[in-house]
Amino acid sequence: MLANFKQQxxxxxQAKINTFIGxxxxxxLLLHGYPQNYYMWHKIYDRLSQEFTIIITDLRGYGNSEKLPVTPDSRNYSKRVMAKDQVEVMSSLGYDRFYLVGHDRGARVAHRLTLDHPQRVQKLALLDIVPTYQLYTTTDREFATAYYHWFFLIQPHPFPExxxxSNPEYFLRYCLQSWSRVKGAxxxxxxKEYLxxxxxxxxxxxTCEDYRxxxxxxxxxxxxxxxxxxxxxxLVLWGARGIIGKKYDVIASWQERAINVTGKEINCGHFLAEEAPEKTYLALQEFLIK
Incomplete structure (x- = not known):
């Protein structure tokens, strides 16, 4: 579904990973978020491919990538093993060092990948997140209300599943609508591809295991x-009208976890690449080529 890209x-x-290269x-390397898949980059991948070799994957458990079985501690979906998948994908393609951009869940995988494999990442961009540890240790009513799925999806299998x-289309549509702020994004x-x-x-x-x-x-x-x-x-980017930017000082949050941080807000909700593709593309392009 990505024109001029090769799929393999x-x-x-540990897993078979659906991959597009062009x-x-x-x-x-571009990593998607929840509840999406590789296709979330469809509004900006073509322009980025004019300047970079783009690798877009489905995270394990998402899209057309392999689904691993449930374990008592959900270790098959730890960000450590999900990050290792991506490192091995890039190695198989001959890339020992690369730029890395992640949104949402993909950004959490990207954060772990950069900690575990710092020699592999030349530059890192994280879209609309602050560190997972910070979120769980500073939870309040405002965050729990807006990010209800963080606490629903972690309930024991198979309750949320x-x-x-029972109605995946309703749940998917509700998630996309409640976290976005740009009509028609x-x-x-x-x-249809997400559904x-x-x-x-x-x-x-x-995906529940990912959250667990x-x-x-x-x-x-x-x-x-x-x-x-x-x-x-x-580089950290966040939606000015989303919960992350309203509740947290995003740059300050990441300055505690990184030594060289820049960033800015974009006038949209959570889904930057689909709600504000032009501004998201320009911010990434400026950061990666300078």
Whole structure:
């Protein structure tokens, strides 16, 4: 579905990862968020591919990537193993070092990847997040209300799965509408692609496991690495009308976890690449080429 891009399934140590490759130039890996897949980049990937070799993947458990089984501690969806998938994808393509951009869940994978494999990431951009550890340790009514899914999806299997699977289209549409602020941001084609994948019960299960891991094993890893900082240049972008920008000083949050941070807000909600593609593209392009 990405014009002029080659699609392939890359087998890593633990999972088969759906991958798209296109463009020319320095390698740039794009990681999507919830409840989406690779297609969330469809409004900006083509322009980025004129300056970079673009690699777009489905995270394990999402889209057309492999779904791993449920475990008691959700370790199959720890950000550490999800990050390792992406490192192995890039190695299989011959890229030992690359630029990295992640949104939402993909940004959390990107954060862990950069901590665990700092030699691999030349520059990092994170879209509309602050560190997971900070979110869980500063939770209040405002955050819990806006990010209700963080506490719903982590409930024991199969409670959230059964409720979502009873009407996946309603749940998906509600998530997209409640977190966005720009009317018409999601094209019909994009929604159909997200719904195609989200209608698969295995995807619903895997994405719940992703969140369960964030509330468990990921917090253990994050606590162990509180003194470890991102050393490469970091750009943070966030939606001015979203909850992250209203509740947190995003740059200050990341200055505690990185040594070289720049960033700015964009006039939209949570889904920057689809709500404000032009401004998101320009911000990424300026950061990556300078």
């Amino acid at each position: 399934i890359i087998t890593t140590t 463009g020319e130039g320095y390698p740039l 059964n409720l979502i699977n 999601f094209t019909e084609k994009a929604f 195609r994948c989200f209608s698969n019960p295995e995807t619903v299960n895997s 891991a964030s509330a468990g094993i990921d917090l253990i890893h994050d606590r162990e690495d509180l003194d470890k900082k991102i050393t490469c240049p970091l």
